[in-house]
Amino acid sequence: MDAPRYTPDQIADWFLCNIDADAGDSLTHLKLQKLVYYAQAWSLAIFNRPLFAEDFEAWVHGPALYSLYQKYTDYSWGALPEPDNCPAIEKNVADLMRDILELYGTLPAKKLEALTHSEFPWIEARAGIPPDARSSAKINKETMRHFYLQELEAAKNRAEVS
Numbered sequence: 001m002d003a004p005r006y007t008p009d010q011i012a013d014w015f016l017c018n019i020d021a022d023a024g025d026s027l028t029h030l031k032l033q034k035l036v037y038y039a040q041a042w043s044l045a046i047f048n049r050p051l052f053a054e055d056f057e058a059w060v061h062g063p064a065l066y067s068l069y070q071k072y073t074d075y076s077w078g079a080l081p082e083p084d085n086c087p088a089i090e091k092n093v094a095d096l097m098r099d100i101l102e103l104y105g106t107l108p109a110k111k112l113e114a115l116t117h118s119e120f121p122w123i124e125a126r127a128g129i130p131p132d133a134r135s136s137a138k139i140n141k142e143t144m145r146h147f148y149l150q151e152l153e154a155a156k157n158r159a160e161v162s
Contacts, residue, residue: 001145002049008065010087011036011051014097017086019105026079029072030061034112037063038100041121044141045148046096056139058125060132062116063139120147 015035019025027035043051056063072080089097104112116122121144125137 001044001141002047004050004052006051006087006089006093008036008052008054008067009071010089011039011097012068012071013083013085013087014089014094015039015101015105016080016082018098018101019082021082025105028077028079028109029069029075030077031109031112032072032080033064033068034062034109034116035100035104036065036068037116038104039097040141041144041148042096042100043093044145045152047092048145050141051093055141058122058129058135058137058139060134062113063122066136 012032015032016027019027037056040051040056043049054065054067056065107115121139124143125139126135129135129137
């Protein structure tokens, strides 16, 4: 697997810079965590490389990065501000993140939470942990890559049948 090229902050900042604020859209901490998670997951599946090195943890409300939690904890459930500077992201990654924003960005944060709770990477990491218990269990990147690669293949198969 290729080495990561970004930091979680850069990926989060890209989403915060590209949300359609003029249309009244905003991102909460919970929703941002899920968008960054899906960006990492789909990068692993499509490009066979992580966007960043930090591992997601299987928290009660779904996959989360401790560094992003620390950065945005003061905002609680409120909308996050656009960063002062928007990061430069290579075109193929920016295209992927636009797709992530289009596919997942329209869903409410709690729907994204429920979606991640139904997917194997989070379920595997939470194995044996009560649903409402705190956890810092890591979500394995290889499990993420394999799961979303299977999802990609299933989607291709469905498209061929249609």
